[in-house]
Amino acid sequence: MQQLLLLTLSLLPWMPAFHCEVTLHGEYSALEGQSLTIPCHYQPKYASNVKYWCHGKTREFCTSLARTDGPRSINPAVEKVSIFDDPIQLLSTVTMNNLKQGDSGWYMCGVEIGSMWKADDVAHTYIKVIHGWSNVKNPVSGMEGSSVTVECLYSERLRHLNFLSFISCHSLRTRFLFRHKQIYKRDSEKTWCRSGDPRSCRSTGSEGSYEDSSVAIRDDRIGAFTVTFKKLQTGDTAWYWCSAGQEKTPVQILVTPQPTATATSRSTPPMTKVPEPHVDSKDSIDTRNNHDHLLAIMVVCLCVIILGVVAMVARKLWSYYRKDSVLREVAKMKAKYNGYSVDVDDLQSVAVVFLNKNSEEVHS
Template structure:
């Protein structure tokens, strides 16, 4: 099957669910939660046919130009919102621009809360910053917040690898040569990654009970001054009046 045939199939016969479900889709979590003043990273996943398409982030039907990182190898793009405000709460959409039909989008709700109000969050688990970074050889800390009904078992896992999970025991802590987990049992547990290596850069999950939230860990090479986030530079095509990157 050629790429052009797949393209026509996706755009013209999208009601045939079995192929469109494999190649032509956009999805994300139903909600993302973050504390006022912190940051939030939204993961938007898409089908393989959309790897070369324009990606965007919308609020109320308006495209918002924030830091967006597209990773075609993992079929995922991420949007980072910094310095969260309560007014940032609301419905958003991850979008993929299409030429021959309506864009493909997935909707999610962003909820921003005061740290003092963490126990009112229905989802139960959140993080102070959903993206953290550090230099190779140094340490970094992730603070995970939870409601009291999830105050028992806590886990730190590499996303997509259940065998990597590290959990707190009866002492509410865990420690080895590269990771320390400390639970204060009052609504927060802290994960410290020690002696960072480049291979530590990945997506991780803070888990409490059956609830979990994603955290992106980025590692800079020792002595590097390069930027961690690739910000897509959008420009308006004068002839077609479309957004590209």
């Protein structure tokens, strides 16, 4: 089992997932009709290799779109796809213009190795092309009385498309037939509405703009629809819609009430200086380090003292035990010598009488 684990670990550096020779962001999204620039980084050893960009997830089924060894781009802003390699920065840059929904999918940035024994080093990314609206920022917040601008971006098809729905109902017993027709116009009107209030809708009209005392609306006709609140009020806090025909996107406006003079005087004392964040100086850091060292030394000394006390107590106990054992052995030897078989503990209650020669003569 251990040999199998070592073999697996030794093979990890040779697996593609652990190479990271080519790096690329995992996912991109863009509105239809917009352009997208994608950086692709590689290792220094690939500075002179050919780089390529293709549509697909596997090398065998990847449609080549641009290569660094192909014809040099005269005008990258006009071409559908172009690639530029910078060996100094170790970076190849891919530019995709005039994106369509059909361009959504997996793409591959690769470095051509040119060897039959080693596959190309590649990185993958997924590009999602959106038809409709996109918010630059949501929610949008501002202080009461200030000005704030909302920007909604829209895709290419909404530049020249206006939907007018006609519903005709024909009654035949309990059946209804609904017919919807779409009418295309050169310039699509953009509308700004407060959610739940159809009477609040303001349209750009044929001129591409609208303005009154509270808001200014402008459509640049190339993908940006902006709404500017000239002077925010607390009642402007709500959800709104950027719309063109049947396509729309929600935007939330948050208005912060302006603090009154009374509230300000109560909450903030006059001439109060906000303390700056404390930053430790070098001296304080050195002092703290010295304290830490002293504390560590004290802890070590305390541990040594405790160990010494424990050792002394243990030695005393051992000496007492040895002394008691010697006394017991001496007592046993005395008892054996005098012809007694009594236990040593019983000797405490035994009286010993010594007789000399004179006493024997008297008794006899």
